[in-house]
Amino acid sequence: MSNLPIADYALLSDCRSAALVSRAGSIDWLCFPRFDGPSVFARLLDDQAGHWSMVTVGPSEVSRRYLERSMVLETTFHTPTGRAVLVDTMAIGHHERGHELGANSPGMLLRAISCVNGSVEVELEYAPRFEYGLIFPQLWPVRGGVMARGGAVVLLLSSLLDLPIEGSLVRARFTLQAGQQARFALQYRASWESELQACSSAAISRSIRDTLRGWRTWSDLHQTYQGPWRELVHHSGRVLQAFMFRPTGAIVAAPTTSLPESIGGERNWDYRYTWVRDASLTLEALWVAACPHEAFRFFNWMAGAVATHMQRSPGLQIMFGVGGEHDLSERTLSHLSGWRGSQPVRIGNGAWKQRQLDIYGELLSAVRLLRGELEKIDEATRQFLVEVADAAAAQWREPDQGIWEVRGEPRHFLYSKLMCWVALDCAIALTDLLRAPDRVDGWTATREQIRVAMLEHGWSEKAQAFTQAFGSDELDASTLMMPIVGFLPATDQRMRATIDAIAERLTDGHGLVYRYRAPDGFADEEGTFLLCTFWLAHAQALAGEVEQARATFERAIAFANDVGLLAEEVDPSTGELLGNFPQAFSHIGLVNAAWAISQARKSTSSSCSW
Incomplete structure (x- = not known):
């Protein structure tokens, strides 16, 4: 092995x-x-x-x-x-x-x-x-x-x-x-x-130079970010570009399969596919670290792949092959021992059949980000996007598997409700583009219903924080997205309490953030998530806590390897990288957190010495 x-x-x-x-x-x-x-x-x-x-x-x-x-x-x-x-x-x-x-x-x-x-x-x-x-x-x-x-x-x-x-x-x-x-x-x-035909030595040298x-x-053409950690941000932009399947514009979550989230455990998944849930954050990162054209190419492919599915089903498929394939059926390669004996080794990913309501918001958030590039949107895509908003309005009360793709019974995950709220918020802002003024009143009323339900059922007095699911007291790092997507300002008293609770009670000895600590049906325990740590830095920056945000960010980037690459997780006991590698989500989190900190630093430049 x-x-x-x-x-x-x-x-x-x-x-x-x-x-x-x-x-x-x-x-x-x-x-x-x-x-x-x-x-x-x-x-x-x-x-x-x-x-x-x-x-x-x-x-x-x-x-x-x-x-x-x-x-x-x-x-x-x-x-x-x-x-x-x-x-x-x-x-x-x-x-x-x-x-x-x-x-x-x-x-x-x-x-x-x-x-x-x-x-x-x-x-x-x-x-x-x-x-x-x-x-x-x-x-x-x-x-x-x-x-x-x-x-x-x-x-x-x-x-x-x-x-x-x-x-x-x-x-x-x-x-x-x-x-x-x-x-x-x-x-x-x-x-x-x-x-x-064999390549000559001269041809090989020429090809290396061309590359x-x-x-x-x-x-030189696409990377213009000039804020803090400039080289890391640009490098992460190149990593995301390296993950793009050029013929379609799809971006894989990682180029590997079955590198475990826990050594010897069974959380070994195939990440060589494209998740719709990643769309908004990926596009935002490409906007900062590359250029709008790259972001638009990814969206154009993604909308086409998802829209095809909507014609056959009332829900959205959450992930696709890089060529737009829908059937990603999972199977085990029993002849492979796995990295450090971590079995099973899987190809395909059974999560393609899961229901995740958050993708409605992620897709429409990408449209809002790319509004300037989509003025000539075709009628079929426009109608599809209206259907996405309608689906969020109709289905937000239903349980699902959530962003973390829990392989158990569906639940009322707060993040899923949040992103249904985002879907309607974006649709309302995009009314002119979507040419759907007749739906605005209904979308607005439903958006408010989601907001009221989240504030009432998503807050735990016991935890003194927004939590993983309605009626739960368990912390979940995905609640850090609430200020990032604009649901509540990070300075809101409840949001500040949530940020502080996660920083204090959902971290390991290195100061890195777990996704959650609640039981999820697996016997093994996973490591801390680098993406979630960058989310914490991002939220702290939005709250005006620039020094804390910088410290959180630098704790996360300290785990990049010698050539600046990040995996999905970090082993809390050894500090070793775990999970599929390199991981797009980790580099996306790095880019977006660096951008948020750079903007926060500008607004408090008189008090920042770095």
Whole structure:
């Protein structure tokens, strides 16, 4: 089983699929041709499920970074005999200013290792294992590299080096002297597509340069945020861009599956899909960290996928495949041992069948954010959005599974009621766009009914806070969204009490925030949620508590790994990152909290010294 810390990995992406590479230089996760495609390397989940390592022989000190304004990774190995630099990236093709990043991605992983001084001995192991480790492909030498074929997949590893084949494994050792470099390209094709041709060393170098130039061109054109933690915000914007499936504009929640929320536990989910519930926060983060065009592209895809479902059902499906697929049926891969023995390993996600009323508000909130981009909205989309508001008005009294997708009996979760309120609040503000003046009175009356019910049944005198569900005394971090979406000002006495209660009673020893602590049907306990910690910082900033917000924010970002990536959770006992990695929601929370703190700092600039 895999034992490497989750924080040991860095992300590579071509805006279609993704890879994870360890500090030691091993590609331990790669799915082709899409984020949710079957893996060709999955040592992340089982030692026998495939990898491509390139490591220096003997002891070494390792440092790494993303090259400036890019997602091109540079790893430096300091050995007793010399220094080597490994550059890893997924090719995005030739990119011109103004073109969409990744529009020409060829389905290719690029690696180049060079000796900077002295001499360095390098060991390469290439063990492709298709379909999550089920298929050990045939390998055979071809001119300029090694071909692998198995099932529906063909891979070509291009290299000028001699690559000895041992069954379904390539193992080679080579020595580089100062100034020498070895270059590699791994190309993917479906078995029925045209034959692959090996890449020359010059072509590999050119593709790496094109990829670096493409990321930098995109960053220079789209990233304008100038507030505190500027580099972190820009980097998070690039991570979110790396999660975008360019052909459709969909954004995955994470590029991995089954990295556990509790070591050895069963909270192991497949996050390689797009959740409607993430829409509003994702779009807001893209607005800050990238540009309105990227946000609009995501919304345009999402509205189309969801609207198709509304034609067949009175409710909204909560999540979709990156191509717009609806059936995400969940199954277990029993042949994989799981990260640190955490089973089951799942692909697909059964939550696609759940009912979550909050998505009405999240979808219409995205429309309100993008109002300026949607003046020419088509009639079908307009009618669909009116139906979304009507559905929120009709269904807000009903129980559901809530934002945390609790796999138990439906309940009256406060967050779901809140987002139904948001749906109607947005619809009323968008009346001209939606051309629905006849519905405003009804929407307004229902919005007030939701507000009254939330204030009466969502507040707990015992907890002295707004709580998880109607009639509950349990704290839930999602109540921090109440001031963020404008339901109550953060300075309201009840809201301040809730913020303080969460900061004091729903945190661990590191000052990070749990989603909730109430029983949820699972025997294992999960870690603290980085998104929820950023929500706390965001709410504190809105309350004018700028210093507290900064402290909360900096506690959260302290858990980013050495290349600025965040997982979903943090183990409260060890401080180790847990959950699927990197996690879009965590980076979304970082961006939006940084923005809120920057705005709060401006309003209190005379009293802020940082």
